[in-house]
Amino acid sequence: xxxxxxxxxxxxxxxxxxxxxxxxxxxxxxxxxxxxxxxxxxxxxxxxxxxxxxxxxxxxxxxxxxxxxxxxxxxxxxxxxxxxxxxxxxxxxxxxxxxxxxxxxxxxxxxxxxxxxxxxxxxxxxxxxxxxxxxxxxxxxxxxxxxxxxxxxxxxxxxxxxxxxxxxxxxxxxxxxxxxxxxxxxxxxxxxxxxxxxxxxxxxxxxxxxxxxxxxxxxxxxxxxxxxxxxxx
Numbered sequence: 001x002x003x004x005x006x007x008x009x010x011x012x013x014x015x016x017x018x019x020x021x022x023x024x025x026x027x028x029x030x031x032x033x034x035x036x037x038x039x040x041x042x043x044x045x046x047x048x049x050x051x052x053x054x055x056x057x058x059x060x061x062x063x064x065x066x067x068x069x070x071x072x073x074x075x076x077x078x079x080x081x082x083x084x085x086x087x088x089x090x091x092x093x094x095x096x097x098x099x100x101x102x103x104x105x106x107x108x109x110x111x112x113x114x115x116x117x118x119x120x121x122x123x124x125x126x127x128x129x130x131x132x133x134x135x136x137x138x139x140x141x142x143x144x145x146x147x148x149x150x151x152x153x154x155x156x157x158x159x160x161x162x163x164x165x166x167x168x169x170x171x172x173x174x175x176x177x178x179x180x181x182x183x184x185x186x187x188x189x190x191x192x193x194x195x196x197x198x199x200x201x202x203x204x205x206x207x208x209x210x211x212x213x214x215x216x217x218x219x220x221x222x223x224x225x226x227x228x229x230x231x232x233x
Contacts, residue, residue, distance in 0.1 A: 015144055016109075016143055016144045017105055017143055017144075019144065020104075020142035020143055020144050020146070020147040021141075021142065023142070023147060024137070024140075024141070024142045024147070024157075027157050027159075028157075028159040031157065031158065031159050031231070032159060032161055032189065034231050034232055035161075035188070035189050035228075035231050036186065036188075038226075038230075038231075039222065039223065039224070040188065040223065040224045040225070040226040040230070041183065041188045041190065041219075041223045041224070041225050041226070042068075042069065042188060042189045042190060042225075042226060042227070042228050042231070043061075043066065043068040043069070043190050043192065043212070043225060044068065044069045044070075044071060044095075044136070044158070044160060044189070044190060044191055044192065044228060045057065045068060045069070045070045045071065045192050045193060045194040045195075045208075046071045046097055046136060046191065046192070046193050046194070046195065047071075047072075047073060047076070047097065047101065047193050047194065047195030047196045048070060048072055048073075048076055048083075048193075048194035048195035049070065049072055049076055049077070049080045049083040049084055049087065049194065049195065050076065050080065050083075050194060050195045050196075050198075050201045050204065051080060051083065051201070052201035052202055052204065052205040053194045053195075053201060053204035053205040053208060053209050054070070054080075054083050054087075054194045054195075055083065055086070056205060056209045057194055057208070057209050057212060058083075058086060058087065058090060058092075060209065060212055060213050060216070061090075061092070061212075061225075062090060064216045064225070065225075066216070066225030067091055067092055067093070067225060067226055067227040068092050068093075068225065068227055069092065069093040069094075069095050069134065069158070069227045069228040069229070070087050070092055070093070070094055070095065070194070071095040071096065071097040071134075071135075071136040071158070072084060072087075072094065072095070072096070072097060072195075073097045073098060073099060073100065073101050073119065073195070074096075074098065074099035074100070074118055074119035074121075074122035074123070075099055075100050075101075076195055077122050077123075077126075078122065084126060085126070088126055092227060093134060093227035093228060093229040094123070094126055094127070094134075095123075095133070095134035095135060095136055095158060095228070096119050096120060096123045096133050096134065096135045096136070096155070097119070097135075097136050097138060098115045098116055098119040098137075098138050098146075099114075099115045099116075099118040099119035099122070100115055100119075101138045102115045102138060103138060103139050103141065104137065104138065104139070104141040104142055104143040104146050105139075105141050105143060107143070109143075109144075109145045112143055112145040112146050112149075113145050113149065116145070116146055116149045116150075117149070120133060120149075120153060120155070132154060132155065132156055133153070133154075133155045133156070134155070134156050134158050134228060134229060135150050135155040135156065135157055135158065136157070136158050136159075137157065140159065140160075158228050159189070160189045160190065160191035161182075161187040161188075161189050162179060162182040162183065162187040162188065162189055162190040162191065163190075163191040164178040164179050164182070164191075164192075166192050166193055166204075166207060166208045166211065167193045167196060167200065167203075167204075169207050170203070170207060171207070172206070172207050172208075172210035172211040172214060173211070173214065175207060175208065175211035176211040176212075176214040176215050176218070179211065179215055180215065180218060180219070183219070183223075188223075189228075192208050192211075192212070193208060194208065194209075
């Protein structure tokens with residue numbers, strides 16, 4: 001194959017997807033290295049808020065004196081602003097998760113920009129002026145547009161190292177056991193979900209919320225449950 005033809009074929013996909021993937025690996029390594037310096041547990045919840053699970057999770061966190069981070073989509077924040085306001089009022093950290101949770105590897109440049117910009121605009125309604133937005137990339141992926149957007153707007157990417165895929169589970173005890181197993185290995189930045197499609201809301205209430213309640217019941221009090229805004233750059 002002609003060299004220039006090969007460059008023309010492979011360079012655009014590399015710039016749009018490959019290069020951001022490499023940058024993400026570096027950012028994730030740096031972030032998790034900082035997170036591991038503390039003995040805190042970081043509970044994070046994606047895709048919400050929703051009227052089924054999120055209020056129950058907030059009750060559980062309140063009753064256990066714990067703080068968490070909720071990465072909300074702009075679309076869900078628009079539908080349930082009272083729940084978002086409660087998240088903030090009770091001292092939890094609010095993070096962005098784009099507007100419609102578009103997959104960066106399956107979304108073109110303009111649609112990616114719109115998804116990011118619209119989500120960021122909604123997030124700013126809930127943050128103090130000048131406050132840094134925490135951002136969790138949908139599916140943990142970047143493309144060139146999403147990466148450039150968070151850099152230009154000064155957002156901080158938040159990752160995880162304890163993912164038990166609660167969105168696929170139907171047994172709260174099993175979810176709790178797997179989370180604790182990873183905590184014992186030192187993986188204390190936990191990814192859970194309080195949202196998703198409307199058909200999944202009741203599952204998050206039945207599985208994720210119960211699992212979190214069980215987790216507080218079995219963990220040693222040596223751990224502090226904190227929000228990810230406390231992790232320093």
